[in-house]
Amino acid sequence: MADPMRIRAQAAGGNATVRVLMSHEMETGQRKDSAGKIIPAWHITEVTATHNGKPALSAEWGPAVAKNPFLQFTVKGAKAGDKIAITWKDNKGDTRTDEAVVS
């Protein structure tokens, strides 16, 4: 729901290396605020990626993934001009999708 994801997809030798930087607090649910109350867990739970509309990657994340998560993976058989779309869902039900073109 926050800022757009930064996605870089580069074709290299028949595959594309995709790097994504997502913008998300990723609260573990372990921290306390200044009043001593636990800040509830708020983190991305699922990430999916599609390559030209076909599912390529799905991942589930726990609260331990770092804030503003970084993700890198390699899509097979991708070439310049292909579309990569990344979607995340968090445990509050928010979701966000961003797209990039392989360069």
Next chain:
Amino acid sequence: MQTRRETLKQSAIVASLLAASGLFPRMAFAAYNKGAFDAKTIADAVKALGGGAPAESKEVTLTAPDIAENGAVVPFGVATTLAGVKQMLILVEKNPSALVAKFDVTDAVEPNFSTRAKMGQSSDVYAVAITADGKAHFAKKEVKVTLGGCGG
């Protein structure tokens, strides 16, 4: 001593509370495996995902720094040369919840992922690959943390 009637009543109340709070299966989230992420130990998390007892393997690689200056952002890479891998996991043994991330491997991606995770304290980190036959293979590395990442 609690009678069975009381126990049943209590669990019904708890169940309805849980359902009301929306924690129960939301169809949109079909896949999120809460049981695995709540598991406290490596073995439990792997079991919750359908893997057998993990066996150390040279064909799984975990890339991680020896010392992480900032426990809130520790870069990890997991990769494997095994065939037929269905899932790859990153686990931090001494974190409050051991499972950090799970990646479903399909034919469309290479079994090679990098991300950044939080580590509460110096601990062993495991990369586990679960193959289609349910066997779990792992690689582990000790990562020292100078500043814990869970805000504790």
